Amino acid sequence: MTLFDPFQTQFDSLEEFAERISKGLHCPITIEDANHRLVAYSTHTDDTDVARISTIMSRRVPEKIINSLWKTGVIPQLLRSGEPIRVPDIPEIGLYNRIAISIWKNNDVLGFIWAIETNAWGNEQFLFFKQVAQATTNKLLQLHIRKHRKEEQNQEVFWKLLTGHIISDDHIAEQFQLLQLSVPKNFATVVFRFQETIKEEQQISYLLKTMQQFYIPFYTIDQNELILLIASASPLTVQTLKTFISSFTDKIKECFRIVVKGSFGGIHKQLSLIEKSYKQALSVLATKKKFPDQTETIHGYQELGIYQFFDLLLEQKQLGNFDNPTLEKLQAYDKKHQTTLMETFEVFTDCDNNLNQAAKLLNIHVNTLAYRLKRISEVGEIQINNVHEKMKLYIDLKLIKYGRM
Amino acid sequence: MTLFDPFQTQFDSLEEFAERISKGLHCPITIEDANHRLVAYSTHTDDTDVARISTIMSRRVPEKIINSLWKTGVIPQLLRSGEPIRVPDIPEIGLYNRIAISIWKNNDVLGFIWAIETNAWGNEQFLFFKQVAQATTNKLLQLHIRKHRKEEQNQEVFWKLLTGHIISDDHIAEQFQLLQLSVPKNFATVVFRFQETIKEEQQISYLLKTMQQFYIPFYTIDQNELILLIASASPLTVQTLKTFISSFTDKIKECFRIVVKGSFGGIHKQLSLIEKSYKQALSVLATKKKFPDQTETIHGYQELGIYQFFDLLLEQKQLGNFDNPTLEKLQAYDKKHQTTLMETFEVFTDCDNNLNQAAKLLNIHVNTLAYRLKRISEVGEIQINNVHEKMKLYIDLKLIKYGRM
DNA sequence: CCATTGTTTGTGGAAATCCACAAACAATGG
DNA sequence: CCATTGTTTGTGGATTTCCACAAACAATGG
Numbered sequence: 001m002t003l004f005d006p007f008q009t010q011f012d013s014l015e016e017f018a019e020r021i022s023k024g025l026h027c028p029i030t031i032e033d034a035n036h037r038l039v040a041y042s043t044h045t046d047d048t049d050v051a052r053i054s055t056i057m058s059r060r061v062p063e064k065i066i067n068s069l070w071k072t073g074v075i076p077q078l079l080r081s082g083e084p085i086r087v088p089d090i091p092e093i094g095l096y097n098r099i100a101i102s103i104w105k106n107n108d109v110l111g112f113i114w115a116i117e118t119n120a121w122g123n124e125q126f127l128f129f130k131q132v133a134q135a136t137t138n139k140l141l142q143l144h145i146r147k148h149r150k151e152e153q154n155q156e157v158f159w160k161l162l163t164g165h166i167i168s169d170d171h172i173a174e175q176f177q178l179l180q181l182s183v184p185k186n187f188a189t190v191v192f193r194f195q196e197t198i199k200e201e202q203q204i205s206y207l208l209k210t211m212q213q214f215y216i217p218f219y220t221i222d223q224n225e226l227i228l229l230i231a232s233a234s235p236l237t238v239q240t241l242k243t244f245i246s247s248f249t250d251k252i253k254e255c256f257r258i259v260v261k262g263s264f265g266g267i268h269k270q271l272s273l274i275e276k277s278y279k280q281a282l283s284v285l286a287t288k289k290k291f292p293d294q295t296e297t298i299h300g301y302q303e304l305g306i307y308q309f310f311d312l313l314l315e316q317k318q319l320g321n322f323d324n325p326t327l328e329k330l331q332a333y334d335k336k337h338q339t340t341l342m343e344t345f346e347v348f349t350d351c352d353n354n355l356n357q358a359a360k361l362l363n364i365h366v367n368t369l370a371y372r373l374k375r376i377s378e379v380g381e382i383q384i385n386n387v388h389e390k391m392k393l394y395i396d397l398k399l400i401k402y403g404r405m
Numbered sequence: 406m407t408l409f410d411p412f413q414t415q416f417d418s419l420e421e422f423a424e425r426i427s428k429g430l431h432c433p434i435t436i437e438d439a440n441h442r443l444v445a446y447s448t449h450t451d452d453t454d455v456a457r458i459s460t461i462m463s464r465r466v467p468e469k470i471i472n473s474l475w476k477t478g479v480i481p482q483l484l485r486s487g488e489p490i491r492v493p494d495i496p497e498i499g500l501y502n503r504i505a506i507s508i509w510k511n512n513d514v515l516g517f518i519w520a521i522e523t524n525a526w527g528n529e530q531f532l533f534f535k536q537v538a539q540a541t542t543n544k545l546l547q548l549h550i551r552k553h554r555k556e557e558q559n560q561e562v563f564w565k566l567l568t569g570h571i572i573s574d575d576h577i578a579e580q581f582q583l584l585q586l587s588v589p590k591n592f593a594t595v596v597f598r599f600q601e602t603i604k605e606e607q608q609i610s611y612l613l614k615t616m617q618q619f620y621i622p623f624y625t626i627d628q629n630e631l632i633l634l635i636a637s638a639s640p641l642t643v644q645t646l647k648t649f650i651s652s653f654t655d656k657i658k659e660c661f662r663i664v665v666k667g668s669f670g671g672i673h674k675q676l677s678l679i680e681k682s683y684k685q686a687l688s689v690l691a692t693k694k695k696f697p698d699q700t701e702t703i704h705g706y707q708e709l710g711i712y713q714f715f716d717l718l719l720e721q722k723q724l725g726n727f728d729n730p731t732l733e734k735l736q737a738y739d740k741k742h743q744t745t746l747m748e749t750f751e752v753f754t755d756c757d758n759n760l761n762q763a764a765k766l767l768n769i770h771v772n773t774l775a776y777r778l779k780r781i782s783e784v785g786e787i788q789i790n791n792v793h794e795k796m797k798l799y800i801d802l803k804l805i806k807y808g809r810m
Numbered sequence: 811c812c813a814t815t816g817t818t819t820g821t822g823g824a825a826a827t828c829c830a831c832a833a834a835c836a837a838t839g840g
Numbered sequence: 841c842c843a844t845t846g847t848t849t850g851t852g853g854a855t856t857t858c859c860a861c862a863a864a865c866a867a868t869g870g
Contacts, residue, residue, distance in 0.1 A: 237786055267730065294793075298793075302730055302786070303788070303793070305794040305797035306793050306797050307793055308727060308797065309718065312721060312726075323671065324707075325671065325672065325707055339816095339817090349792060353757075355857065356855095356857090364818080364819090365818065365819050366819095366857085368818050371816095371819095372817090375816090375817090381642055381707070383708070385757050386757075387710070387754060387755060388709060389707065390757075391710055391796055392709075392714075393710075395796075742837090742847095744846095744847085760827065761826065761827090769848080769849090771849095772849065773847075773849070776847070776848075776849095780847090
């Protein structure tokens with residue numbers, strides 16, 4: 001039997017193209033772009049598995065499936081060569097026997113074509129499939145360029161937002177609509193700081209587009225910083241953003257063996273607060289740098305708590321506006337008697353006044369800790385049950401450290 | 406027997422005068438000014454009791470004795486009339502039988518003369534004693550005027566110090582020496598705020614001079630404020646200053662039935678910090694006015710703790726630099742559900758995280774409190790074990806109250 | 811050298827906290 | 841109306857904290 005030659009006629013759309021291939025191969029066809037977004041699919045109804053259905057329904061390949069395809073080495077292989085490969089059953093994700101091929105332009109992969117192998121393919125089919133992939137290149141390329149152009153526009157708008165160049169909420173919403181992006185109801189700015197200038201732009205872009213937890217209308221890369229706008233129709237919570245950051249940094253670590261630090265600023269509804277949220281995210285990273293130990297699990301600006309004040313307070317402290325006699329006395333005592341009252345107080349407060357936990361951290365007996373605390377109140381002339389004084393001492397203590405850096 | 410007439414000859418000093426009276430009456434004589442400072446005393450050695458010895462040794466009547474003489478009505482009586490009175494034994498304070506008289510100039514008492522009644526006095530002696538008192542007036546008056554002039558100088562210098570017009574420590578020390586005041590090693594500025602303009606200047610001056618706990622090189626009255634410089638050679642502690650303020654306010658309440666609020670600024674060694682200490686004392690009073698409940702037992706600037714920051718933070722808050730989503734969420738929740746999560750958190754933190762105490766204050770069951778706290782962490786998206794966030798929330802909460810006033 | 815003070819660790823019992831679970835009731839939205 | 845959710849109060853038992861007291865040892869100053 002001779003295969004139908006799809007290249008003889010003109011095609012208006014990729015949909016039509018997919019349909020023709022499907023008819024030629026007698027099996028369902030799906031075309032994706034490089035980020036596993038659905039580009040086109042055939043309407044071949046028989047023999048369609050769960051994986052394909054969910055891909056089509058959500059107009060992208062579900063993350064679970066992408067992960068699985070990475071783990072089983074399918075995607076890596078597709079990214080290495082343009083040869084069609086046979087993908088075995090992965091019943092856990094509802095994916096059955098299929099053939100996949102990547103679409104190339106020079107050294108870049110533009111997308112993928114998937115065919116469910118309903119009837120066993122021979123050499124003929126494989127050859128045809130390769131030709132199909134080559135023929136798809138141009139179509140996809142146009143799509144790619146259009147997208148690329150759009151992304152450049154996005155970049156420009158995003159930077160305007162980050163630097164506060166568009167002030168009114170309405171104007172910002174307008175920009176979103178012009179770029180055909182839905183206006184976010186709730187958003188937060190997320191920043192990932194890499195140790196070096198980011199070179200893995202392609203892969204990161206790929207990662208972001210395949211992690212489908214959030215709607216990310218904008219993202220950009222600035223030197224060693226990856227900046228995202230994360231949006232959601234439902235209220236964003238600190239917790240979800242934290243897990244997003246953890247999972248992203250984990251993934252980066254896994255893929256590139258690079259340690260990155262992530263943070264997010266305020267969660268807002270007002271679009272004009274994007275700049276503020278961005279600055280807050282940067283502020284978190286700065287604080288994390290100064291207090292690596294205390295802020296290890298902190299990612300959100302909210303979580304910074306009193307550290308939010310520190311720049312301001314430090315400034316005043318350096319003007320001599322806030323001295324702390326208690327602190328001075330404790331410091332003098334520590335120095336004279338080779339004790340560690342200050343550290344004791346710090347750790348104790350860090351542990352939220354939990355004796356056991358603090359004692360463990362300090363490697364001392366609980367009673368020793370209690371004794372020291374009593375001593376601190378005597379030496380420092382501080383009422384240990386007065387919250388205000390304790391907070392002040394704690395803040396001043398941290399400020400000293402903060403100021404040193 | 407005729408008494409020796411002391412008025413026949415001239416006297417260079419009050420000491421000599423006292424000596425003559427002593428010889429005339431055959432008993433020890435002590436002359437004090439209106440503030441019970443020793444002015445002169447005879448060297449008559451026999452029959453001198455403990456009270457007299459300690460008065461002479463410290464060059465003033467000990468406070469314990471003054472208190473006792475007030476309580477037994479001796480001093481009030483002396484302040485009412487110029488008649489000599491017989492003071493019965495008060496063994497508890499080592500004071501034995503004596504005769505006392507006040508020295509008058511117009512309607513003011515300039516001082517007192519004390520005679521220990523070693524041999525029973527008759528009319529003759531009493532008459533002579535009255536003449537002696539009258540003769541003392543002029544001598545004491547000169548002393549009084551000299552003192553008064555000196556006090557006016559003091560006032561001027563003190564205000565210069567309070568307003569920071571003398572900058573260098575050396576210059577300030579020089580001023581102290583010029584006024585024949587010993588240079589304080591440790592000092593603090595204390596301010597008492599009366600409800601109305603202070604009219605009881607004389608009595609307050611008397612009180613201050615008779616309360617001998619501290620060296621008070623300067624004091625002044627400004628409208629309804631009494632400002633003191635309290636000094637000591639040994640290090641001043643917060644505790645001693647607190648008890649001073651309490652005892653002074655108690656005394657004012659007792660004497661004039663007036664409620665006054667007292668405060669003190671920073672305790673320093675550097676004299677150029679007098680202005681700062683003064684401002685801090687005023688700052689304490691301002692804060693006490695805004696948070697009467699929380700700051701009831703607070704008198705020192707140190708004790709203000711985080712309230713020290715409040716003016717600064719409020720300013721920033723009004724600039725919109727510090728929002729607190731947690732607070733907003735809790736406020737919204739409280740309003741919607743008629744709950745009191747914010748107050749709960751505030752009281753709980755005020756109680757230094759003590760569940761029982763806070764529950765009692767809130768009139769709720771301990772478990773209810775625990776439940777609410779869990780709720781607060783859910784609703785406010787706050788990690789209840791994160792000290793920084795809790796402090797921030799607490800501060801923001803107080804700032805709202807602060808800002809309202 | 812001794813006496814004093816400061817520091818760490820231990821013991822043991824009273825008090826407080828934590829936690830899970832349950833009953834009772836109010837408020838809410840369908 | 842019911843079902844659900846939120847709120848308050850209660851019970852009971854494991855764990856932790858609080859407190860007073862004591863033993864051991866180091867550092868200090870006379």
